[in-house]
Every structure is written in structure tokens, then in C-alpha cells.
Amino acid sequence: MINDAKLYALIRAPRVSEKTARLQEVSNQYAFEVSTDATKADIKYAVEKLFDVKVEAVNVVNVKGKTKSFRNRAGRRGDWRKAYVKLADGQSIDVMNAKA
Numbered sequence: 254m255i256n257d258a259k260l261y262a263l264i265r266a267p268r269v270s271e272k273t274a275r276l277q278e279v280s281n282q283y284a285f286e287v288s289t290d291a292t293k294a295d296i297k298y299a300v301e302k303l304f305d306v307k308v309e310a311v312n313v314v315n316v317k318g319k320t321k322s323f324r325n326r327a328g329r330r331g332d333w334r335k336a337y338v339k340l341a342d343g344q345s346i347d348v349m350n351a352k353a
Contacts, residue, residue, distance in 0.1 A: 255298065263291045263299045267348040268335060280339065283346055287313070287336045296336045307341040 255263075267273075268284040276282040287296055293311040300308050314337070318330035340346070 260299045263288050282339045285336050289334045304346045306344040310339040312337040
């Protein structure tokens with residue numbers, strides 16, 4: 254049993270873009286930024302508890318940070334992890350008003 258603070262640490266924020274909006278309409282999938290050490294089982298449990306939905310599948314992607322320059326100095330954005338969560342038919346999450 255994981256407490257609420259740990260659930261919110263696992264699921265950091267919903268990712269909203271044109272691609273994720275299309276995924277929501279076509280295949281009932283939602284994208285979230287998650288903790289870098291989160292497992293698929295952790296993500297499934299956290300989404301089910303936080304949003305009261307039934308999760309069918311979870312896919313995770315490790316996103317590499319970009320190299321950027323700021324005032325002629327090289328810098329690097331941090332790496333992060335993204336999770337694509339497929340919900341059961343008839344289930345949905347309102348990502349604009351999400352608590353996570």
C-alpha cells in the first residue's frame with residue numbers, strides 16, 4: 254500500500270500536446286511525466302488510485318534531455334520519463350483539471 258504523497262511523487266504531471274490529444278481520441282491513451290525510477294506496476298497502481306479508473310496497459314519512454322546554450326555557455330536539460338497509459342473502454346481522465 255502506497256501513501257498519497259508517494260503516488261503524487263510517481264505521477265508528476267499530465268503531458269498535453271497535439272499527439273497526446275490525438276491518442277486520447279483514437280485509442281483512449283493518456284501521457285504522464287513520471288518519476289525516473291517508477292516501474293510499470295507502480296504507474297498502473299498510482300493512476301488507478303489517483304483517478305479511479307481501470308488501466309489496461311502502461312508503456313514507458315525514457316526521454317533524453319536536450320543540449321542547449323545560454324549566453325554562449327553549453328548546458329543540458331535533464332532526462333525525464335514519460336508513461337503512456339491505456340485505459341479500459343468507457344473510462345476517461347480530465348487532464349485539464351487533473352490533481353496530479
